[in-house]
Amino acid sequence: LTSSIANAIKNNISVIAAxxxxxxxxxxxxPGCIENVTSVGGVDKSDSxxxxxxxxxxxxxxxxxxxxxxxxxxxxxxxxTSMATPHVAGAFALVRQFKRIVDGIILLPNEIQNKLNxxxxxxxxxxxxxxxxxxxxxxxxxxxxxxxxNITFTDPLNESSSGNKSxxxxxxSDETLxxxxxxxxxxxFTMSGGGLKFYLNKSLTNGTYNYRVYG
Numbered sequence: 079l080t081s082s083i084a085n086a087i088k089n090n091i092s093v094i095a096a097x098x099x100x101x102x103x104x105x106x107x108x109p110g111c112i113e114n115v116t117s118v119g120g121v122d123k124s125d126s127x128x129x130x131x132x133x134x135x136x137x138x139x140x141x142x143x144x145x146x147x148x149x150x151x152x153x154x155x156x157x158x159t160s161m162a163t164p165h166v167a168g169a170f171a172l173v174r175q176f177k178r179i180v181d182g183i184i185l186l187p188n189e190i191q192n193k194l195n196x197x198x199x200x201x202x203x204x205x206x207x208x209x210x211x212x213x214x215x216x217x218x219x220x221x222x223x224x225x226x227x228n229i230t231f232t233d234p235l236n237e238s239s240s241g242n243k244s245x246x247x248x249x250x251s252d253e254t255l256x257x258x259x260x261x262x263x264x265x266x267f268t269m270s271g272g273g274l275k276f277y278l279n280k281s282l283t284n285g286t287y288n289y290r291v292y293g
Contacts, residue, residue, distance in 0.1 A: 080112055083109065083115055084113075084114055088189055092116065092188060093109075093114065094116045094167045095163065096110055096158070096162065097110045097120075097132075097135055097161045098243070099158045101130065102130045103204050106130045106131065108133065114187075116136045117135070117137075117172075118139055118159060118163040119135045119139075119162065120138060120141025120159045121136075121140060121142070122143075123140065123211055125199065128142060128143065130159065131206070137198065137209055138209070138211070139169075140162060141165075143157055146161070149218060151152050169216065170190050170210050171192065173185065173220065176220055176221075180221070192251050195209040196209075197216040197218075197219050198211050200214070226248060227250070227255075227291055228250050228251075229247060229248075229249050232235055243281060244280065245278075245279070245280045245289070246278075247278050248280050249275070250274055255274070255276065255293040257293070258291060258293045259291070260278050260289060260291055263287055267280060269291075
């Protein structure tokens, strides 16, 4: 299989395979052991290891009591590195798609594997350090484009009078924000709201003010 796998990688096709279920800490199964393959081991919800893993295991993922569709209908719970491998295959697809959509760049298989290794949760077993995939952190590390925030002022004719010493600020974002802050003359005030929209009504005294919004 070595030449076929090398040819797939040459054509930017990721090859992801299970390490096997024999419980070995020194050897992994074919084709996971072949060069250029991303080999996947399995852990449980507590990140405890099971099944085959060794120094050439590239990534690990949840593989214990995984619920999936059952041949013939319904669902079934199964365990093994064959349950962990689809998690990594899906992570590869998500990372590749995100980078292509956002930056127009097609990542190579080894670049995707490196990104999942860099952002995964480090686990140590028998002196070997493994990376359990964290898809959210992998995608977040690629999201370097700042959100676009639009500030909307409430119409004074509808919301306030000429004598009202309040600043009404509403903002909207093109992507979900964790939080938003209004800075007024160097002092920060947490805005209310959530997701794509936040707002703040701040009472002021007479004076001159500079303000900025952070998301």
